[in-house]
Amino acid sequence: MKNSLLVKILLLVILVLVVIGGIYIYEDKYGGKDNANKDPIAIDDLVKITDKSDLIRVTEPIPNSVIKSSFNIKGQARGTWFFEASFPIKLVDANGKQIGTAIAKATSDWMTENFVPFEAQMEFTAPKLAEGSAPQVATGTLIFQKDNPSGLPVNDDELRMPIKFDLSAPAQQTVLLYYYSPSKDQDGTANLMCSKQGLVPVQRKIDITKTPIQDTVKLLLKGELTSAEKAQGITTEYPLQGFELKAASLNSGVLTLTFADPYNKSGGGSCRIGILWSQISETAKQFAGVVSVKPWPEELFQP
Incomplete structure (x- = not known):
């Protein structure tokens, strides 16, 4: 009886060992292949999404x-x-x-x-x-x-x-916006001359439309200088509170720009208004057919 029980236990142990061995052999033969196939994909994906936020x-x-x-x-x-x-x-x-x-x-x-x-x-x-x-x-x-x-x-x-x-975005053109650099507008004794000599052009892109002059002047009035341009000493008082371009009319070389200035921000000392107006007029004169520029109403940009 005892011998029969020992035989059964021995057979059970052998069966368990065989099953475990079979599982091990299967994993080694087939599971390894799966892992080999998966690992390169995981690594490749990791390379693609490598975080550079620390750099x-x-x-x-x-x-x-x-x-x-x-x-x-x-x-x-x-x-x-x-x-x-x-x-x-x-x-x-x-x-x-x-x-x-x-x-x-x-x-x-x-x-x-x-x-x-x-x-x-x-x-x-x-x-x-x-x-x-x-x-x-x-x-x-x-x-x-x-x-x-x-x-x-x-x-x-x-x-x-x-x-x-x-790809369907509107075609664009390069325009110049004239801003001001005080360091370029000084006489021999470092006095500010308040002249066009201090005007500095910066390039911008605008969509090609039927109103390029208005679009360019409106962009100028936003006064959006980059940090790099500011670092070069380029400045502007624009934008002015409430000051905006309403219309533009070109007749026989004379461009009339109509503005709204509810808070009279275009007034002031002759030096200041001269610089403000020069930025507008020089920006407008880059366009073909514009010989001279005048503001409307006439009392704008007056000391």
């Missing part, structure tokens, strides 16, 4: 946003991402073709390991739509490259951001 952070544009042919770029990057206060940015389309470049400029001291704010403006030429085709949105990638003066691959790094651009 560079972009606040404008945001991932997958739609950009026009001229757009601003803002963010922060470690000082080690820069060289001589700058680093390159490029835009490629879905096929990897480069369609735009820009140089990001640090807006504060870059010689630090801390985060440094940067700004850039990029222009690119999107592919043209075939006549009669429906509006389309294409994809691309914005690439923020660590500046690497050594040229050594080990020092390369980049942040890739998916982006979209609207």
Whole structure:
């Protein structure tokens, strides 16, 4: 009886060992293959989404946003991402073709390991739509490259951001906005001359419309200077409270600009109003056919 019980126990132990061994062999033979197939995918996915936020952070544009042919770029990057206060940015389309470049400029001291704010403006030429085709949105990638003066691959790094651009967006043109730099408007004894000599043009993009003069002057009156332009000493008093362009009329070379100025912000001392008006008139004169510019009502820009 005892021998029979021992035999049964022994057979049960052997059966358990066989089952465990079979499971081990199966996992080693087949489970390993599954893991081998899965691991590269997981690693590849990890590489694609590697977090660079400890090195560079972009606040404008945001991932997958739609950009026009001229757009601003803002963010922060470690000082080690820069060289001589700058680093390159490029835009490629879905096929990897480069369609735009820009140089990001640090807006504060870059010689630090801390985060440094940067700004850039990029222009690119999107592919043209075939006549009669429906509006389309294409994809691309914005690439923020660590500046690497050594040229050594080990020092390369980049942040890739998916982006979209609207192929049906209106065509644009480059215009000049004239603002003011006091340092460029001084005589030999550093006295302010309040002259056109201090005017400085900055480039902007506007949509091509039937009213380019009005569109450009309205953009000027917003007074939107970049941090880089301000760092160069360029200034403006615009925007003025309540002051806005209402109409424009060109007749025999004379451009009449009609403004609303409910708070009389265009008045003041002769130096101030001279500079304010010069910014408007020089901006308007860049357009063909404009010989002279006058404000309406006539009492505007009077001391």
